[in-house]
Amino acid sequence: MSSVLPLLIDHAPNGDERLGPRHNALAQPYQFAPSPILERQNARESNARSYPRRLPIALKRGQGLYVEDVEGRVFIDCLAGAGTLALGHNHPVVVQAIQQVLRDELPLHTLDLTTPVKDDFVETLFSLLPPEFARDARIQFCGPTGADAIEAALKLVKTATGRQTMLSFHGAYHGMTQGALNLMGNLGPKVALGGSGSGVQFLPYPYEYRSPFGLTSEGTVAASLHYIETILTDPEGGVCLPAGMVMEIIQGEGGVIPAPDDWVRGIRKITQNADVPLILDEVQSGFGRTGKMFAFEHAGILPDVLVLSKAIGGSLPLSVVVYRGELDQWRPGAHAGTFRGNQLAMAAGSATLRHIRRERLQDNAERMGQRLQNHLRQLQSDHHCIGDVRGRGLMIGMEMIDPDARPNSLGQPAAAPGLASQLQRACLERGLILELGGRHGSVVRLLPPLTISEQEIDLVADIIAASMALVARRAPTAESFMYNKC
Template identity: 65%
Template sequence: MSVASSLEAPPPVRVSPTVVETLYQFNDSPLLTRQAQQESNARSYPRRIPLALKRARGIHVEDVEGRRFIDCLAGAGTLALGHNHPVVIAAIQQVLADELPLHTLDLTTPVKDQFVQDLFGLLPAELVKQAKIQFCGPTGTDAVEAALKLVRTATGRSTVMSFQGAYHGMSQGALSLMGSLGPKKPFEALLSSGVQFLPYPYDYRCPFGIGGEQGVKINLHYLDNLLSDPEGGVHRPAAIIVEAVQGEGGMIPADVQWLRGLRRITENAGVALIVDEIQSGFARTGKMFAFEHAGIIPDVVVMSKAIGGSLPLAVMVYRDWLDTWLPGAHAGTFRGNQMAMATGSAVMRYLKEHKVAEHASAMGERLCEQLRALQQDFPQLGDIRGRGLMLGVEIVDPSGEPDTLGHPPAFGRLASLIQRECLKRGLIIELGGRHGCVVRFLPPLIISAEQIDEVAHIFAQALPAAIAAL
């Protein structure tokens, strides 16, 4: 049975003209009105996706007005199997039926032990044979914080290197690793030391103005020289942290040769390599983990989002040479979420048994083919990129002055209009990247070929409407 056919999908979304006209007229909705009045000014998604949701199944969500949407945000990649998948529901019901403890701090249980075995069964054998696991607070940012403490303790060094365009979370330590300057501005004095930023291999906007294979070579040469030059003015760092595919930074996949070179350079320099798989992990990129495309073995892997089977959970797996910190060096009350471990195990087994990574690869290529076809008629689609079902389209202004590589400038305003027009037509997508110019596709991995075609169809309808609204 195929991944798509293993769960019967609801009928395709059909949004009437009335819905299109009234989608943004939510002033009379008491839920949205109270949210705007009572929630923090830091709230983000409701500003761009003004929906009050009441139920969901598979790749679809329904709002309180009865409107149904294809969800290509999927909890920012959390919902690998979509909403309320039967294996997730069954795992939750079994935990409740068996009267298992729901909260155990870091005490072990059969559920926790099974979770660890299932996770280690997905990781490369070379990593597993020397692996340790740390259960963190139930967010990816806490796993990043744990990784920072781990490598600094083990190496006795304080500096960490990150990359331009990086996103690793919003707590203070993780925020210091972020490429985007906006969220860091209020804390500039607190975040100004201990982190050095490096150029990421962003081929379409190559930081060296070259691109292609030569751009990758220069990038690696720069990094190698930085770590080996005794007159370079840079202290040897405790670690380098990297996303094999930058998500919030604009769905930018790192060249596999660059990742191999990065691993070689860090090993030669005695620098730990931390790979952030919080969004890219668990079959999303067409491999179980994005770093597997390059065949490398990191020193640390941080994981969250899909690992909990749609419930909050975060872990860090690392090589045992780093395991020098003291008992209690990193703790958290909610690191013992048994229900999330049960649902996480259920999802991991499903991903493996149903070859979901291969399905995600095929569906991602299907969507890319249709986006590339649209690119022939819409020069505003500047770059189509990503891996598996972690895809982005960089929106550009064809009338603007091109950069040194001949690419038009980013067009964030048009990207916002495209998002709005997609939402009107029943498709939830998110934006990211520099200037908010990248339309991001992160659908549940169970999406079928027919549903991919519908996503592409809605996107194709939204493009001319967005351009006309400029």
């Protein structure tokens, strides 16, 4: 950005005085009033829109960690395109890569015809994969979203195995297309469709704070693995051998739930013994987000199929499936998509991936994520309505509960979605954008860019603390969620 925006602090992080948090962010909350642009959006856009309902802002420009709205208010963006903006808004390496494609008059759209830009992208991506996985791997370019890559992965394993059923997990999120929706744990989007879920067997995820077995962490891991192995080996279990298992190493939309490494290793062993392809959805967790280049590296395993999107396009739409060569049994044209040849996204993606590796931003994500979790755990000690703080790297969740309400039917703390929503709003008023997720929308989620600094982490924590102090003074309303409706 060439223009200098109004200074909102004395000195912005790293000496950058174009965009930065306000020094008075904790003292003078933003006021939000109806605006013509938001009213037009409300009148014209589908009822299915979601983010504007909780974040009533109209954005004008962005830079790094920060965005400015049309009213001139500056926000710290800890949503970052749901993890798409690994380097934040308009990072110089991304902007330069896009501008170079335009200057060179390269084709912007090529279907699946190859180009030097595409070749460079593939080589860059494969150089980041574990060598033993990349050695014989194949790549399929998909439509612009992670959901389309999930659809491709389903077709791939069904074609290769000749089987039809799939295994998925409670709390899973893999996209909103029909096949991906069948894999979703959240019942809400399924109700209007008659409870779709055909051909999918759901399994318990090792959600340590709310164990599906009512056990300790170690007991939950052991019980889950035992149950899943039984499903795949019991001749009276009623579940046919599946075409594949789809799994997130860290559930994102499901509430930022990291799977213990021992459990991940156990799942890999079980699926290998049963000859069931393991599909890892790293759409949100991939490319340094969790403190390693890929989340599966924490457990030291390899997938059969890897689904990638979001950060892979350097902020532009792109998704791919990378898989073991022996699964490459589908026919030409078995999966296609008009926009799978997005050259700008490939150029921006290559630049982003190289920058992450060169600057070791996965290490920064590990350090900054731990720093933020330490702040939030200190806040937890002051507020009993914070039930759990968890995550890995810069994929962090804080679960809100009502400690005074009656526990649910399983004896677990009552979820407090109303409190989470109030906290989200209070943070927005103080210049911080964050998101909600998890059971009943009671988990506050943070996905800041991997470039965030210590000073910015501390400021984020300060804003959350000030907002928490405000909403905690309001007596929470007991919220009871006992049974599902579907």
